[in-house]
Structure formats: C-alpha cells, structure tokens
Amino acid sequence: MVRNYLYILTGVLFLYACGSCGNKGASGTNGLNDIPDDVVNLGIAEISEEAMQGFVDNMSSPVEMAALIKSLNVGYSNKYLAPTDKIEDYTTNFQQAFSLGVYGLDLGYLNMYNKTNTVLDYISAIKTLADAINVGQFFDFTTLKRLAQNNQNLDSLMYISVHSFNQMDNYLRKTNRSNLSVLIVTGLWLEGNYLATQVYKEAPHPALKERIGEQKIIIEKLMIFLQNFKSDKQFQNLISELSSLQEEYKNVSITIELGEPEAVEKDGMLTFIQHDKSIVNISDETVQRITQKTEDIRNKLIRK
Amino acid sequence: MRPYIKTIFIFALFLALARPAFSQDISELTAQCAASAGDVTYLKDFPAKLDAGTPGGKPPSAKYSMLLSKNTAYRFTICTAPDSEGEAILDLYDMNILIGSTYNKATGKDYPSFDFKCQKTAVYHIFVSFKEGKAGNAVGIMSFVEKL
Structure with missing residues (x-):
C-alpha cells in the first residue's frame, strides 16, 4: 500500500515539477537552456x-x-x-x-x-x-x-x-x-x-x-x-x-501648457478630459x- | 509511516492542481475584461493580486507606468475576480495628481471603466488597489479608443 502511495506521489510531484507543461513553461521553467x-x-x-x-x-x-x-x-x-x-x-x-x-x-x-x-x-x-x-x-x-x-x-x-x-x-x-x-x-x-x-x-x-x-x-x-x-x-x-x-x-523642444482636467459623465460612461497640453516645436x-x-x-x- | 505519506500526497496534489489553475484564471479574466471594454483595441493589462493592508495603513496597490500619447483617447477598465475578497479600483495619475478613477469617493459610485482623452505625451502611473485595503485579485485593462 505504501509503495502504491509512493508511485502516485512520484507522479504528482512530477506533474508539479512540470507545472505548466500544458502551456509549455509559461510559469514553470525559465527556459534558459538554449541561450x-x-x-x-x-x-x-x-x-x-x-x-x-x-x-x-x-x-x-x-x-x-x-x-x-x-x-x-x-x-x-x-x-x-x-x-x-x-x-x-x-x-x-x-x-x-x-x-x-x-x-x-x-x-x-x-x-x-x-x-x-x-x-x-x-x-x-x-x-x-x-x-x-x-x-x-x-x-x-x-x-x-x-x-x-x-x-x-x-x-x-x-x-x-x-x-x-x-x-x-x-x-x-x-x-x-x-x-x-x-x-x-x-x-x-x-x-x-x-x-x-x-x-x-x-x-x-x-x-x-x-x-x-x-x-x-x-x-x-x-x-x-x-x-x-x-x-x-x-x-x-x-x-x-x-x-x-x-x-x-x-x-526639438517640448513645452507644456497647464490646465485643469475635466470629468464628464454621459450615458453612464465617465470621461476625463485633460487640459494640460504638450506642444512640440520641430x-x-x-x-x-x-x-x-x-x-x-x-x-x-x-x-x- | 502511512499517515505521513498520505499528508505529503494530499499536499503535493493540491500544489499540482492549484498553480496552473491560478494562471489560467488570470488569463481568462484578462480576456474577459478586454472583451468587456467594448469596441476598442486592447493595449495592456495590469494584473493585481494583493494581500490585505494593515489597519489604519495605506491600502496596498500594484503600480504600472505607461507612456500615453497626445491626441489619443484611452479606456481603462477594471475587473475584479469572482473569488476576490475586495473590490478593485483603478486610478490614473499624472505625476502625483489623480486625473482619473473607476471609483468616485465623493459619491461612492463605481464605474467599470472610464475614458481618458490625453493631450500631453508623458509617463502616467496606474494604480490598482482594493477598497478598504482588503485582499483581492483583479485585472485592469488599457485600450485604445481613437485618435482625437
């Protein structure tokens, strides 16, 4: 009986070690071998x-x-x-x-x-x-x-x-x-x-x-x-x-014009409008x- | 000997099943959240799995820094995982100034998403936290809406 448990345990630990074998190492291996x-x-x-x-x-x-x-x-x-x-x-x-x-x-x-x-x-x-x-x-x-x-x-x-x-x-x-x-x-x-x-x-x-x-x-x-x-x-x-x-x-120069942000709610949708403005001179x-x-x-x- | 082996077996089984399930959940939540954002184009996701904060302390948060471009409308969407204890909030900061949030503290109203009409190309900061500093699991999504 103990031996059976050990076999199953080995299998389970293998699964854990493999971790994300299903998605090929997404969370388990760091995949550094070939680099x-x-x-x-x-x-x-x-x-x-x-x-x-x-x-x-x-x-x-x-x-x-x-x-x-x-x-x-x-x-x-x-x-x-x-x-x-x-x-x-x-x-x-x-x-x-x-x-x-x-x-x-x-x-x-x-x-x-x-x-x-x-x-x-x-x-x-x-x-x-x-x-x-x-x-x-x-x-x-x-x-x-x-x-x-x-x-x-x-x-x-x-x-x-x-x-x-x-x-x-x-x-x-x-x-x-x-x-x-x-x-x-x-x-x-x-x-x-x-x-x-x-x-x-x-x-x-x-x-x-x-x-x-x-x-x-x-x-x-x-x-x-x-x-x-x-x-x-x-x-x-x-x-x-x-x-x-x-x-x-x-x-290139970039200047900022400052302004207060504005919040608008329309049809349940919230929108924040920025009034700061960046101006690019090139x-x-x-x-x-x-x-x-x-x-x-x-x-x-x-x-x- | 036997009870000892049994305990290890149960623990190992739990580990083997729990880890892939978590990454799958986050991936599914991200896809669902991106789809719920509407007729927009997904750009980035901000996963946040946080422990509870200490009483009286600042709520823990996950921080992300994003470059946003002038004359662009972005949509920020927040999705709390079904098994999350706390309800998630997404805040958008320009330097240290709050310029957008999915939660209006004054009215107590929550919004699943908000649009941000950007007029200044700069680095902005996104914070995902949970109300009352509770523990939680959530994902935020940033999408492209349109050129202004």
Missing part, C-alpha cells in the same frame, strides 16, 4: 529587479502608431515593412530580440490595415524568433494563423497579437532577461519611428510631424534602460548608433535629419 551564457548572464548581472520596476510600458505601441497613420487617410504600403525572407540570418539572441520588436511593429501595421495574407509571413517570422529566445510558448501561432487564413475575427487577431507580446515581455523581465525585453522595445520603437518618418516623407501631416518630435521623450527613456547593458559589445554599438539619433532630438530640417538617421540605423540592423 548563450553571455547573453543570459548579462541580463542577471547588469540590472536589478528594482531598476526594471521603474520600466515604462507602452513606449512604442504598434496599434497606436498604425492607428495614427490610418487616421490620416494614408494608404497601406508594404515598402515600409522589414522583409521576412532572411529570418535565419538573425543568429544571436541580440539580433533575434531586436528583430522580434521590428516584426511586432510591422504586424500591428498589417493588422490595422487588415492585410491578413501578408500577416502570415510575419507571424511565422515572429514565432521563429520567439522560439529562438525561448518565449515562443506565449505566441499562439496556431490560433493566429487560423484567424489570419480565415480572414475572420480580426479583433481576436489583434488581441492575441498584442497580448502575446505583452506576455513575452513580462516573462523576460520575470526571468531576469530584461536585456532581451529592452531590445524588443528598442526594435518596436525604431521600426515605429521609421514608419512614421517614411510616411511623413510622402504625407507630411502636422500630426505625424508632432509624433516624430515627441519621440524625444521616448528615446531619452530608452537610452537610460539600454545603458544598463553597456558592458556588452553589441549593446555598446546600439547605444552609439542611437546616441547619434538622440543628438538630433536636441533640436523644424522641417530636423525632421529630415531624424528621418535619414533613423533609416540608416534601421537598415543597418535589419537583414535585407
């Missing part, structure tokens, strides 16, 4: 959990950037997208995490314009890269593929895409791989800035110009987080490239320089 030691250790050694708790989310939202462009009645163009046919050329975790961010932004753009045929290439690329840095379990490739192929339930397609990225990001930070999390955010941000500046060249709308100028706030925050990993050669190069872009943002020449610099850095980092 080169230098990259993994870099994350652990260089930044404290406390520092990352000060991390700012939503620094570059694919949804918001794509919605802004679409709201200006600018048509879709695949020339803005990073190509997916050289995916196997991203061989280091550094490259894989950065390009995961790049493709994440492109996926948001494609989803916003309902380009479900092209979406398949991008979700495949993202799945490959996510697997490479051991966060593929959070990317529901099968469901996304089905939704894209059937061209149905686009809200779900958008929700699962965005939620998958959030889960990957949370998991990387929880498992002391904030270095990869920061790289994904950097990829998202740089591709977002590339998209905004390239679209602005063809459709110079003031709202887009203002959005380009506002990136001064974001690049400042991004650089602070990247600096945490400056002992790594690849991060050093990235910081150096982005520093030259940040330099261009010194010519010259055409500065936009041009930022556009060129962004393009140069982005094209240097992606495989074409």
Whole structure:
C-alpha cells in the first residue's frame, strides 16, 4: 500500500515539477537552456529587479502608431515593412530580440490595415524568433494563423497579437532577461519611428510631424534602460548608433501648457478630459535629419 | 509511516492542481475584461493580486507606468475576480495628481471603466488597489479608443 502511495506521489510531484507543461513553461521553467551564457548572464548581472520596476510600458505601441497613420487617410504600403525572407540570418539572441520588436511593429501595421495574407509571413517570422529566445510558448501561432487564413475575427487577431507580446515581455523581465525585453522595445520603437518618418516623407501631416518630435521623450527613456547593458559589445554599438539619433532630438523642444482636467459623465460612461497640453516645436530640417538617421540605423540592423 | 505519506500526497496534489489553475484564471479574466471594454483595441493589462493592508495603513496597490500619447483617447477598465475578497479600483495619475478613477469617493459610485482623452505625451502611473485595503485579485485593462 505504501509503495502504491509512493508511485502516485512520484507522479504528482512530477506533474508539479512540470507545472505548466500544458502551456509549455509559461510559469514553470525559465527556459534558459538554449541561450548563450553571455547573453543570459548579462541580463542577471547588469540590472536589478528594482531598476526594471521603474520600466515604462507602452513606449512604442504598434496599434497606436498604425492607428495614427490610418487616421490620416494614408494608404497601406508594404515598402515600409522589414522583409521576412532572411529570418535565419538573425543568429544571436541580440539580433533575434531586436528583430522580434521590428516584426511586432510591422504586424500591428498589417493588422490595422487588415492585410491578413501578408500577416502570415510575419507571424511565422515572429514565432521563429520567439522560439529562438525561448518565449515562443506565449505566441499562439496556431490560433493566429487560423484567424489570419480565415480572414475572420480580426479583433481576436489583434488581441492575441498584442497580448502575446505583452506576455513575452513580462516573462523576460520575470526571468531576469530584461536585456532581451529592452531590445524588443528598442526594435518596436525604431521600426515605429521609421514608419512614421517614411510616411511623413510622402504625407507630411502636422500630426505625424508632432509624433516624430515627441519621440524625444521616448528615446531619452530608452537610452537610460539600454545603458544598463553597456558592458556588452553589441549593446555598446546600439547605444552609439542611437546616441547619434538622440543628438538630433536636441533640436526639438517640448513645452507644456497647464490646465485643469475635466470629468464628464454621459450615458453612464465617465470621461476625463485633460487640459494640460504638450506642444512640440520641430523644424522641417530636423525632421529630415531624424528621418535619414533613423533609416540608416534601421537598415543597418535589419537583414535585407 | 502511512499517515505521513498520505499528508505529503494530499499536499503535493493540491500544489499540482492549484498553480496552473491560478494562471489560467488570470488569463481568462484578462480576456474577459478586454472583451468587456467594448469596441476598442486592447493595449495592456495590469494584473493585481494583493494581500490585505494593515489597519489604519495605506491600502496596498500594484503600480504600472505607461507612456500615453497626445491626441489619443484611452479606456481603462477594471475587473475584479469572482473569488476576490475586495473590490478593485483603478486610478490614473499624472505625476502625483489623480486625473482619473473607476471609483468616485465623493459619491461612492463605481464605474467599470472610464475614458481618458490625453493631450500631453508623458509617463502616467496606474494604480490598482482594493477598497478598504482588503485582499483581492483583479485585472485592469488599457485600450485604445481613437485618435482625437
């Protein structure tokens, strides 16, 4: 009888150890086995959990950037997208995490314009890269593929895409791989800035110009987080490239007009309207320089 | 020997069943909460599983920092888990100034969500807490409504 209990107990403990085998390690394993030691250790050694708790989310939202462009009645163009046919050329975790961010932004753009045929290439690329840095379990490739192929339930397609990225990001930070999390955010941000500046060249709308100028706030925050990993050669190069872009943002000024917020309740829905207002001053020449610099850095980092 | 093994067996069974169930619950609550936000696009979720606060002390809260963009309307939605002891509140701060909440202290009225029309690109702070500092389990959702 005791032996029977022990057999069952062993089985139960195995189940516990496996933990989330059903969702492939979402809460159990830290999945570090396939990552080169230098990259993994870099994350652990260089930044404290406390520092990352000060991390700012939503620094570059694919949804918001794509919605802004679409709201200006600018048509879709695949020339803005990073190509997916050289995916196997991203061989280091550094490259894989950065390009995961790049493709994440492109996926948001494609989803916003309902380009479900092209979406398949991008979700495949993202799945490959996510697997490479051991966060593929959070990317529901099968469901996304089905939704894209059937061209149905686009809200779900958008929700699962965005939620998958959030889960990957949370998991990387929880498992002391904030270095990869920061790289994904950097990829998202740089591709977002590339998209905004390239679209602005063809459709110079003031709202887009203002959005380009506002990136001064974001690049400042991004650089602070990247600096945490400056002992790594690849991060050093990235910081150096982005520093030259940040330099261009010194010519952008942002002022704030203060105002009292207002609360309005209509049909049971509560809305808070902000009357503080940020005003961006950026010259055409500065936009041009930022556009060129962004393009140069982005094209240097992606495989074409 | 036998009662000892039995106790370990029950404990191990509890652990094996409890852990995946919790992550599944949060995931389901997040999906349900995002769907309840209406015809908007999900951007972020803010899970909060908090212990009870100390009597007379400040209620415990989960804090998140978000970059919000000018000329954008966002929706903040709060969903308390069915098994939560306390009822959740989501507050939005600009620096240290409260600029939006799902709970109106003056009237005692709760709102499942509120919209925020942002006119200043900046870092804002979201706090999820439970009324009267009770323990609780909840998720907040931030969604994109429209460009203004």
